[in-house]
Amino acid sequence: MGNTRRTGRTRSRATALAACAAAVAALTAVPAQAHEPERRLPHWELKDTGTPEARFRGLAAVSRNTAWAAGTGGTVLRTTDGGATWRNVSPPGTGELQFRDVEAFDARRAVVLAIGEGEASRVYRTDDGGATWTESFRNTDPRAFYDCLAFFDHRHGLAMSDPVDGRFRILSTGDGGRTWQVLPDQGMPAAQEGEAGFAASGQCLVTSGPKDVWLATGGAARARVLHSADRGRTWTSTDTPLPAGDPARGVFALAFRDRSHGLAVGGDFRPDRPSPQAAARTSDGGRTWRPAVTPPPAYRSGVAWLPHSRTAALAVGPTGTDLTTDAGRTWRTVDTGSYDTVDCAPDHGCWAAGEKGRVARLEH
Secondary structure, three states, X not given: OOHHHHOOOOOOHHHHHHHHHHHHHHHHXXXXXXXXXXXXXXXXXXXXXXXXXXXXXXXXXXOOOOEXXXXXXXXXXXXXXXXXXXXXXXXOOOOOOEEEEEEEOOOOOEEEEEEEEHHHOEEEEEOOOOOOOEXXXXXXXXXXXXXXXXXXXXXXXXXXXXXXOOEEEEEEEOOOOOOOEEOOOOOOOOOOOXXXXXXXXXXXXXXXXXXXXXXXXXXXXXXXXXXXXXXXXXXXXXXXXXXXXXXXXXXXXXXXXXXXXXXXXEEEOOOOOOOOOOEEEEOOOOOOOEEOOEOXXXXXXXXXXXXOOOOOEEEEEOOEEEEEOOOOOEOEEEEOOOOOEEEEOOOOOEEEEOOOOOEEEEEO
16 A cells, blocks of 8 residues: 555544544444443445446555445446445456456546456556556566555556566556566565465555555465565565465565554465464564464455554454554454455545455444
């Protein structure tokens, strides 16, 4: 989630902090007396997208009113009325593609990533709310498989591919996704055998500020997070305590509220396998990672900080949503619905998306 997710009109800082404090308090509230009716907590309210056949792993929250969702069957949806109605703005001729990430600058400008081997990996951009699209990148290397997008600002962004020639491949843009170039890989650490990214939620590549970016990995002996402080030209790697040692295990999603404080979630995505230690946290920019004392109870594929909060965040997965109010030290389940990804806007518009056309907004 780069700064492009933060383009909505915001309240004053004092008002925003007060609203966030109230939201966190409500999320953690319990009835004062056992006989009193339970207070209605903030909850996910499903929005009818009219696309039950699609699975949305790409999500961009612009505000409480505006959000973009991208998924299977080349599907891209947009709402500008809080989810009451959705416009199908899918790029023409993409019905065979799987969109796994969308980065939106506002209600009109967005960039989407299709994943897959060879030419299945593509990038499209729109400047008119999805009325028209321009294909700005098509991968021609059969060894590459692009997983995630992230932007630092309206102009500068990156996309990441699974390793090619033993190193993760990084694609860069300096014009908002209109053109792309592969960066040199000399500054990229060698990949482990079997290591790759997970295109599960559009959050395997995330940014904070003008130059810092983090990349999540799995599928190898160690689940790692790679960090670059120069927009993807040089990288360092750190092991995490998340499950590893199998192609189905690793770090699936990252979220950083600033260049120091981050969260990592993941586990084993197979529904019949446990995922102990499915979350970790860092306070030094990813140089070290500590396991959650009380982690989510199962695999989680998406994570997002609540806006203007230093301690509250949400993690989502096929078996539920978990809340932390202590910056990732402990988590507790607050919803059992199935979601793959989650994103929040500065005006406290938090959205989640997943299978069977599910998109929801957090209601207070």
